[in-house]
Amino acid sequence: MTNEVTVPLLPCASIDDIENFYVVLGFSTTYKQRRPNPCVGMQREDLHLQFFEIAGFDPAQSYGSCLVLTSDIAELHRAFATGMRAAYGRVLVFGMPRMTRPRARKNGDGLGGFSVIDPGGNWIRVFQKPATMPPPTPAPAGRLAKALANAIVLADSKGDVCQAARMLDSALARSQAGDDPVTHIEAVVYRAELAMALHDWETATEMLARAKHIALNPDEAGRAAPTFEIAADLAAALQ
Structure with a gap:
């Protein structure tokens, strides 16, 4: 049937x-x-x-x-x-x-x-x-992108926010000049979101401020626009 x-x-x-x-x-x-x-x-x-x-x-x-x-x-x-x-x-x-x-x-x-x-x-x-999935766009390669993907699995799928935060902290502490700036912003803003889930308002505020100081060219700024919208929502929730 x-x-x-x-x-x-x-x-x-x-x-x-x-x-x-x-x-x-x-x-x-x-x-x-x-x-x-x-x-x-x-x-x-x-x-x-x-x-x-x-x-x-x-x-x-x-x-x-x-x-x-x-x-x-x-x-x-x-x-x-x-x-x-x-x-x-x-x-x-x-x-x-x-x-x-x-x-x-x-x-x-x-x-x-x-x-x-x-x-x-x-x-x-x-x-x-x-x-109904649109054709996938190639994800930025590199250590930071992989760490972000793994952190999303840990927190958004498994609910292990603490481990996801530790993973991103380790990756962000070793950020390199060759890292994709948009991925860097996505990782920093996601770390702010994890901090809020852990009621760590100081780290959340620090990460949102850090995202604003990552240099972007016009193309990168366009790609980062959705992440900055998320950052604005998080900033509003902090108030």
Whole structure:
């Protein structure tokens, strides 16, 4: 048979917290009950998620996760970010809930993706459908680019922010004149994002300031523009 639909059923500590958060992201409630078991269903267009409440559940220890495949990760991320800005005044980039940025994942065959970590500690991992991926652009080669790719896997995929930060610190401490300046800026801004996830405001501020002082030619400035937009979001969140 064809046209089957699978809907993830994920744990949480509070279905009310889950419902409130997903409404911010543009979801609507399709079903909610308190008895005999608390659960809630959320829907945004063709994206369906359901959640069940567990008394005493610790979201920080959750293994809940699912994959979402979409034809336009940038548009979906933009919609989620708009909802967060309207509700919270900023994009949530640290703590729980939070959302990572769309980035190509080395461990996902180079597919672009981002993750939403909801109040239940569930990782909703959003990836571009392979059939709709644009032709890949060659990634800058070199030690710093490899370190950044590995750090993204550690933090954005595995949630190991501390190890990712240590990896980037080591790479940035040995930066060389031959490093691609745009990759350098991407690494520094990503390190600022990791610092915020670790509540290390001093390092985050230092890294964002460092990014502004990396020299760029006009072509490099154009390539770095999306990263500077991320930096502006991070700076706003620091205030």
